[in-house]
Amino acid sequence: MTWVNFQTVRENLDVSEVLSHYGFDVKPNGQDQVKICCPFHDDHKPSCGLNLTKGVFNCFSCQAKGNILDFVARMEGFDPDQPRELRKAAVLACEVFKIDGGSKETPAGDQPKAKPRDKQAGKRPKRTEQASKDGAGSAPRSKAEAPCQSANLEVDADVVNPALTFELKLEPEHPFLSGRKITKELVQEFGLGFAKRGSMAGRVCFPIHNEDGDLIAYAGRLASEDQKEDKPRYLLPKGFEKSCVVYNLNRVIAKREQLIETGEDVDDAVVIVEGYWSVLRLHAVSVPVVASFGASLSPQQVSLLVQAGFRKAILIFDGDEGGRKGSEQALPVLATRLFAKTVSLEDGVKPDEMSDKIVAELPRYVR
Structure with missing residues (x-):
């Protein structure tokens, strides 16, 4: 260990x-x-x-x-x-x-012991296994029925974005989530919640998993539309390599494998958006959707999509200057490995706000 x-x-x-x-x-x-x-x-x-x-x-x-x-x-x-x-x-x-x-690596049992103290003084309630699951809502591994056991995984310094050894205790019911019309089912499935303490205090948090379903980070969004000068609206932990991760790919893989096991003919196209809210909107209507953590796409992220079995990709970045420039950069990267096309949105429109007509024309898990 x-x-x-x-x-x-x-x-x-x-x-x-x-x-x-x-x-x-x-x-x-x-x-x-x-x-x-x-x-x-x-x-x-x-x-x-x-x-x-x-x-x-x-x-x-x-x-x-x-x-x-x-x-x-x-x-x-x-x-x-x-x-x-x-x-x-x-x-x-x-x-x-x-x-x-x-x-360093050492045999089990050689870990230094904690010193005994007064166990009643200001101690928080001990976190149970069930409480951790309810608080963080870990997404499944590639098999739909196999939950992420991230609490038992250790940090490997040689691995990019290693699995976390902890789970944040998040409050799933918060006005900011209900105000965006995020259903309780989506909140539970994605493990969303409000953090009161820690580095993500005051933010609605999105657990981030790698393609195998291991919990590797939390992203936080200020639980207010008021932008504070000294705080970024969105926050990722220090050292997190977002270019090596595709948000929601673990759920897409799990759903595809589940359908394949039941003999369904699955679609080999995936939709790529910038952020978390767009993923929530499209995932809720059975669109295989992932996010690239912003208006850019790395070769490593494209490789993850190829390894997951996708042959086609539809790029839908935000309808602003950043999204348009990002599409111009990302499309050639995608085209080296996948059949790719883009959907251009009107000025100021994001994928979580685009018309139902556009959404209706997007691929679903089953053809």
């Missing part, structure tokens, strides 16, 4: 960087001390103190305390009192903050 040295991780975690990552805008008070509203209980005025030098925290209200690694663990929904969960938090911290946690 992936092995990390807890002490090494703690020593390499910068408290200021950790606080900034979780959205706390604080300044030292001159004594290497800062105070924040405690994220582990309903705190209306700062009651949680952190020492920037020693890397420890202590809430004087709910009594939550520990070192900076414990803080990261609690913020991500892990129980730092459980060695297995603390190790997951340490692996995550190494990935997010780009630090060397002394990783």
